[in-house]
Amino acid sequence: MNEKIILGHGSGGRMTRDLVRDVFCRHLGDFGPQSMDDGAVLPCEKGELVFTTDSYVVSPLEFPGGDIGTLAVCGTVNDLAVMGARPLWLSLGVILEAGLEIDALERIVKSIAAKAREAGVKIVCGDTKVVEKGKGDGIFINTAGIGVLEHPLTPETIEPGDQIIVSGTVGDHGMALLTLRKGFPLKSDLKSDCAPLNGMISQCLDEAGVKWMRDATRGGVATILNELSEGRPWGVLLEENDIPLSDAVAGVSELLGLDPLYSANEGKVIFVVPRHQAENALKGLKKSAYGKKAAVIGLIVDDFPGKTVLHTQMGTLRTLGILASDPLPRIC
Amino acid sequence: MNLLKDFKNPVLARKLSAAIAETVGDRPFSIMEVCGGQTHTIYKYRLREMLPPNLRLVSGPGCPVCVTPIEYIDKAVFLALEKGASIYTFGDLVRVPGTMMSLEKAQAEGADVQPVYSPFQSLQAAKANPERHVVFLGIGFETTLPGVGLVIREAQRSGVENFSVLLSAKRVPPVLDALLSSGKAEIDGFITPGHVTSIIGTKAYDALCETYRVPMVVGGFEPLDLLGAVHLLAGELAGGGTRNLNAYSRASSKEGNVKAQQVMEEVFEEKDDELRGLGVIPKAGYGIRESFAEFDADRRFDIVTNSREPKGCICGEILCGIKAPEDCPLFGAICTPDAPVGSCMVSNEGACNAAYLFRD
Numbered sequence: 205m206n207e208k209i210i211l212g213h214g215s216g217g218r219m220t221r222d223l224v225r226d227v228f229c230r231h232l233g234d235f236g237p238q239s240m241d242d243g244a245v246l247p248c249e250k251g252e253l254v255f256t257t258d259s260y261v262v263s264p265l266e267f268p269g270g271d272i273g274t275l276a277v278c279g280t281v282n283d284l285a286v287m288g289a290r291p292l293w294l295s296l297g298v299i300l301e302a303g304l305e306i307d308a309l310e311r312i313v314k315s316i317a318a319k320a321r322e323a324g325v326k327i328v329c330g331d332t333k334v335v336e337k338g339k340g341d342g343i344f345i346n347t348a349g350i351g352v353l354e355h356p357l358t359p360e361t362i363e364p365g366d367q368i369i370v371s372g373t374v375g376d377h378g379m380a381l382l383t384l385r386k387g388f389p390l391k392s393d394l395k396s397d398c399a400p401l402n403g404m405i406s407q408c409l410d411e412a413g414v415k416w417m418r419d420a421t422r423g424g425v426a427t428i429l430n431e432l433s434e435g436r437p438w439g440v441l442l443e444e445n446d447i448p449l450s451d452a453v454a455g456v457s458e459l460l461g462l463d464p465l466y467s468a469n470e471g472k473v474i475f476v477v478p479r480h481q482a483e484n485a486l487k488g489l490k491k492s493a494y495g496k497k498a499a500v501i502g503l504i505v506d507d508f509p510g511k512t513v514l515h516t517q518m519g520t521l522r523t524l525g526i527l528a529s530d531p532l533p534r535i536c
Numbered sequence: 537m538n539l540l541k542d543f544k545n546p547v548l549a550r551k552l553s554a555a556i557a558e559t560v561g562d563r564p565f566s567i568m569e570v571c572g573g574q575t576h577t578i579y580k581y582r583l584r585e586m587l588p589p590n591l592r593l594v595s596g597p598g599c600p601v602c603v604t605p606i607e608y609i610d611k612a613v614f615l616a617l618e619k620g621a622s623i624y625t626f627g628d629l630v631r632v633p634g635t636m637m638s639l640e641k642a643q644a645e646g647a648d649v650q651p652v653y654s655p656f657q658s659l660q661a662a663k664a665n666p667e668r669h670v671v672f673l674g675i676g677f678e679t680t681l682p683g684v685g686l687v688i689r690e691a692q693r694s695g696v697e698n699f700s701v702l703l704s705a706k707r708v709p710p711v712l713d714a715l716l717s718s719g720k721a722e723i724d725g726f727i728t729p730g731h732v733t734s735i736i737g738t739k740a741y742d743a744l745c746e747t748y749r750v751p752m753v754v755g756g757f758e759p760l761d762l763l764g765a766v767h768l769l770a771g772e773l774a775g776g777g778t779r780n781l782n783a784y785s786r787a788s789s790k791e792g793n794v795k796a797q798q799v800m801e802e803v804f805e806e807k808d809d810e811l812r813g814l815g816v817i818p819k820a821g822y823g824i825r826e827s828f829a830e831f832d833a834d835r836r837f838d839i840v841t842n843s844r845e846p847k848g849c850i851c852g853e854i855l856c857g858i859k860a861p862e863d864c865p866l867f868g869a870i871c872t873p874d875a876p877v878g879s880c881m882v883s884n885e886g887a888c889n890a891a892y893l894f895r896d
Contacts, residue, residue: 389654454540461576461884511896518759519546520582523896527873 209304214334224332227306228296231313235320236327244328246293249352254289256280257348265308265342267384269377269396270470272345273315278400278470280349281323282419285402286473288409289351291323296330296347301340312343323400325349355409359416359476364438366415366504367482369475371404371489372397372497373448374425375464377471379456390459394452397471397494404492405473411488412481420472425501426465426524428474429512439508442524444517448497465514466527476504543758544581552763553586559770564590566722567769568857570708571729572599572885573757579890581759587766594721594857595890597711598729600676601628601883602855603811607843608675608704609634614839615671615702616647621837622665624658625673626680627651628883633876635843655687655701662691662699671833674701679731681705681822682796685803688824688831702833705804705822706811708732709740714817716748721857725769727755727762730784737792738782745780756784803828812879813852849878854887861891868892 212219221240229236237244260276270278277294284291296316300309320327380394401419408414420428425447433440449464457464471494477485482500489495507513512524569575575595578584584593597603613634615621623639630639630651643649648668652658655672662670674684684701691699708729715721728741733754741752751772755765765783772779782788800822809821824832833839848866853859861867861880871877873889880886 458540516581517544517546518549518581520585522580522582522894525893525895
């Protein structure tokens with residue numbers, strides 16, 4: 205039988221120390237904490253820092269395209285990168301539920317190590333707690349991240365004519381997770397798009413005058429663009445036919461009556477760039493494996509101030525609002 | 537054929553749109569799309585803009601969540617909180633407000649509420665958790681009912697004792713009959729619901745067309761399905777025809793799904809039933825037959841409710857096609873998908889939800 209997490213692993217005693225050493229430090233290696241001190245001592249650079257934090261709860265813990273560890277690194281790295289920062293350091297706080305298989309935890313820590321290496325960030329400090337069985341969902345993770353601001357965004361310079369770019373197909377993560385829920389009656393080859401995007405973003409920043417960018421996570425592309433357009437003297441006009449969508453996502457969405465524009469992404473960024481630099485931006489994005497399907501999907505317009513509007517494939521115009529809560533699949 | 541794209545072809549849509557305008561000319565007509573899924577497509581793709589202004593589309597009563605009486609939600613909440621039953625339900629239902637609370641709020645009070653995609657998941661859960669009683673919320677029109685019937689039959693065959701269904705199943709033809717005989721909504725023609733018809737067959741509407749001298753056309757759920765249905769109806773309306781036609785022949789036939797009908801016949805029996813906002817309609821619902829009584833949550837449990845409709849909500853008139861969502865004083869102000877007052881605002885298939893979601 206596989207070894208499992210028990211309450212003793214959170215006691216602070218030898219079991220905790222062994223777990224940290226044998227599971228966390230062993231796999232994180234050079235990208236993990238280099239001492240058992242209470243805090244990390246970090247070099248101070250000139251300029252400004254960006255600091256962010258995010259907590260990760262997901263079911264199932266492992267899914268095609270990643271696991272909760274992949275999410276915990278990529279999500280925080282991407283939050284820093286879309287602020288225009290170069291991500292440097294992450295903290296790693298884990299809350300483990302008694303009964304979690306240590307093998308599963310090891311796989312998750314290996315994912316964390318692999319993504320930290322890919323993103324070029326170090327996990328400089330961490331914490332482990334254990335809760336009773338039934339009081340957690342296997343594992344909860346919090347990562348905080350620090351980066352150096354290199355490319356401050358200038359949303360105030362956005363003007364009609366600017367182009368809206370998405371770095372690839374939309375809705376993959378949300379739809380993939382939905383089809384993995386317990387008892388979901390469909391099999392699909394959907395995969396989460398979870399990826400660290402700081403490399404891709406820096407290549408795009410080098411090529412094009414990015415005015416604004418955001419990763420289109422919870423709420424999807426439509427929600428993020430609503431947040432951009434809200435209260436502005438201009439609007440966002442999207443061209444439905446130009447939005448990259450995999451056949452699998454399109455099919456599952458139709459079947460369940462869900463809109464992929466509101467489905468979560470974990471590896472997609474929306475950019476606003478000046479019209480004359482859109483081609484450069486696309487070229488820059490396509491250098492990265494994560495930006496091969498990047499496309500211009502719309503533009504900033506004088507019409508519809510404050511709103512995000514979709515020019516549908518039927519040729520009609522539809523306002524994309526903000527959803528109250530998670531969309532519910534329909535009965536029939 | 538690409539099912540995702542071809543039924544949204546803008547060139548064909550424009551052709552149909554022009555043909556419809558030419559067929560109806562200047563005369564005013566009102567067409568009711570019966571199913572909430574059709575309403576959703578009409579709003580989502582703004583199909584009204586593709587129709588002449590004298591051709592009015594009116595949303596009908598075919599939204600399962602919307603026509604489910606508030607007492608039903610109260611019963612489900614009671615079973616979950618007072619009887620400790622595990623409630624398995626289609627997702628749409630969890631946010632519908634009951635008199636005291638929705639199932640989503642009951643969940644926060646400790647109720648076990650599980651959204652599922654198929655009734656079979658609830659039976660599996662009952663088998664896997666013999667110490668719990670599992671109640672499946674069997675709501676819907678004829679589309680969803682055969683699946684519920686199969687699960688009840690399977691539960692009996694496999695001798696599962698900790699499983700029951702709280703049933704609120706409705707029948708489309710008697711509801712249309714009641715609408716037509718009341719004369720309240722002035723409807724010239726109907727787009728009948730594609731998925732319901734794939735089960736019951738187009739023959740189920742023959743008598744209605746004949747009795748009330750009104751044309752009906754089965755419609756699907758893609759933009760071109762619906763424009764095609766409107767086009768056929770327009771032809772009938774312009775020529776004074778009252779035929780019962782089919783614009784969704786890829787899924788619906790005259791006889792319907794005979795096997796599904798047999799399952800329904802075996803497990804359920806017709807009964808007079810209440811639809812929210814429409815009152816009690818003769819033969820408009822199904823009950824579980826005596827031979828399957830042990831799987832009827834209503835018979836099995838002593839359920840106590842004290843239900844009251846929310847004040848000011850005009851869901852009933854909206855479901856009858858008498859009023860539009862925007863006519864309701866609560867719409868968008870007090871009643872939104874965040875804090876719905878009536879069921880028409882909750883479900884993806886509700887007219888108020890579609891009107892709010894796709895508003896300008």
